[in-house]
Amino acid sequence: MKIIVIGCGKVGRKIVEELCDENNDVTVIDLKKQVVSDVTSSFDAMGVVGNGTNHLVLKEANIENTDLLIAVTQSDELNLLCCLIAKKAGNCSTIARVRNPMYNNDISYIKEELGLTMTINPEEAAATEIARILRFPSANKIETFAKGKVELLKFTVDSKSIMLGNSLEEFASKLSSNVLICAIERGEDVFIPNGQFVFMENDIVTIVGSPKDAKNFFKKLGIKTHSVKNAFLVGGGKIAYYLSKNLLSMGIKVKIFERNRERCEELSELLPEAVIINADATDKEVLREEGLEGSAESFVALTGIDEANIFLSLYAKKKSKAKVVTKINRVEDNDIVNDFNLGSVISPKLLTAEYILRYVRAKQNTIGSNVETLYRIIENKAEALEFHICEGAPVIGIPLEKLRLKDNLIIASVNHKGKIITPNGQTLINVGDTVVVVTTQKNLNDIKDILL
Template identity: 50%
Template sequence: MSKQKKPAGGLNIIIVGCGKVGTTLVEQLVKEGHDITIVDKNAKKIQELSSLYDIMGIVGNGASFSVQQDAGIENADLIIAVTESDELNLLCCTLAKRVAKCSAIARVRTPDYSKEIVYLREKLGLAMVINPELEASREASRILCLPTALEVNTFANGQAELIKYKIPEGNPLVGTTIAELSRKTATSLLICVVEREGEIYIPSGDFTMKKNDVISFCTQRNFSRTFFEDLSVKTNQVKNTMIIGGGKAAYYLAKRLIGMGINVKIIENDRQRCEDLSVLLPKAIIINGDGTDEELLREEGIEYAESFVALTGIDEENILLTLHARQVSNAKTITKINRINFKDVISRLDLGSVVYPRYITSEAIIAYVRAKNESGDSNIETLYHLFDHRVEAIEFKVDQESEVTGTPLQALDLKRHLLVAFINRNGKIIIPSGQDTIERGDTVMVVTTHTGFNDITDILK
């Protein structure tokens, strides 16, 4: 297949590794207008993806100089190595940095390397080192700190939070308009998105909330707890958790939870892995057994667990385990899902919180690609996709004055289906009113159903 002509404004990107994350990246980056070349040893995967997305594919070892040459490394803007091997990913990026002027991103998952991410990034000159399991554990631990929430996303270096919450029957929010919300709570917050019966709304002041609405609201860090307390909703951090599966994600999560004073019990089938975990996590209870055995789960106290996290390597197992836990206990549940097949079916199941490691990885990379692709000084700090990729929450850094700066928000000609959720000014989070302005030096979070924003000026019509 001949090399495609580079799209206007797009980047030349080489992706090494066509597994789950590599496939997700191809799907997203092609959609955003970039010129993609994929490299993998598996000829069948290369053929399938290159035919599906009309991109160039090279069969071979991505750490080979000749293979990188065939992939066009001299003209590449970015190489992303997401094979199953950390060492191969680092070698791919190191070689690319030696022979070309491209940026490089490596996926690195081994705990030994995760302690050295800053060192690796600096010494090897990498733009980013990303660890999906570590990031998934951070997301899960944030949820277990605020178990009322379905999702907790952080912005502004952790100073602001975007919280997803399902409104139950009898909640004070039922029948309340967005404009009336200040009477129910003294907390400064902004409801950015509402999902109702599968439909997505960026709500205006006259929008009335109903039971079973799923809302995403933005507020300053730790203010979300005050908001829930105003609604008489229990928000206490869980005291214990039961984790099924003892892989990397379980290790990272258990380590974080133990550090927060939460009691951890891990059930893992592989005896050798249990012995390893016992050494790595001396404060955790490690059980060698089949996590799908109902009798074992009952013996280990699933009925009394405050939280239950399904982290096996099989999505179907994780889903069934969570459904069982919700049936026999009142535990806060978190389910790890790697594939995205049958996503519509999964979203209709009562699974509680769901974590997708592959999306966490791809979103961090896409945020970097959009920022790199922007010729101006303003750039993207953070990017999250919400509600099955139908909504984007994007944090922009405003490095220069433009048509959006210095003018009250109510006077700007903003696109529809868009909200400015917060302004971070010198570490102070402002939930903006119409009179507030965006200034040079701010970071600004925008929530919108539009896609592909690269710069803060994209919020204007």
């Protein structure tokens, strides 16, 4: 696809990296010459220096032949204007980053009136992700497929787990369950396991199944499945606001620690049901006095400083039994952050890039089977993809055991007319089904790409 990205900050740069990795034809636009030069020298992308709202600049970027324009500058208004002008100049699909909560209630109207294909609010997306995790605190990460009928969950094998020392085959015979274990992270390595794979402490396991089956699986493992009753949020920014609204609507008590007094007053008006504490939560005494060690069931570090979030989370893990979630901004430090074993780590920038990549993948595919959903379950190492099976797909009507699948790939779930099937060797795929595939293979654009 021919794609223009306007705005080459951290989010824009990450989007360009992902799109170039997928072999898209990418052109970037930014006001700063050095920024454009850095991006074009780092990735296989063209660059134009200028204002993305300028018709001549868009023309230089070949807007007339562009399939998609993505506007992710620091200004919501500028992003919307870029999309509006691009729509008139090139009649392409448009995606705008819109972050300000003041636009939230009117976003559907704005999207419709401006003809936007999609709007993305990274902070709201991060809040939704965190709320999903706090509803099921035993999981490190939760994603959904088939309109919520299938869930992908990640959890860590602890020192008391009945999985320890067992092969996948042995474990499956001991614990009968209707979920599929489809990926394992061990340090920097990722495995698509076979029956002989043996579980070790601190392995991060990815499972796929229906919400009911996933809940039963965790119960059999002796892991709690109820949502948290309260949440300690450190930092009162946009994510804290969106997350608090979400949690309060679920009946979860919220306590926000924010050191800026003026912001505390704003939050008190916006979130009258939440407890707002004007204090610096990096002071351990503050957290202790407010009950971190005794009553906190979840702790979410949301300050604007990654290092502070990491240390706060490590302290909360040491001093409490709370479910800990850590926000990280610098995506380039993800490998280092994983070494801290923080559990659930959320990056708004990665989420934004992932949302856009999902859309691009779905738009690219028109023959055989479309990618309906895409999740990067392990950064740059493994993906979960949901394919819609159309007429002519080469997997139709053939038992899975007879399909010649590529290595490091597993068919994790089949949705047949609303019935969720955990597949075995005899399972057949039919027209109209949606199929979830988990793999370390890259650039799977069609269901035929899973075959040798």
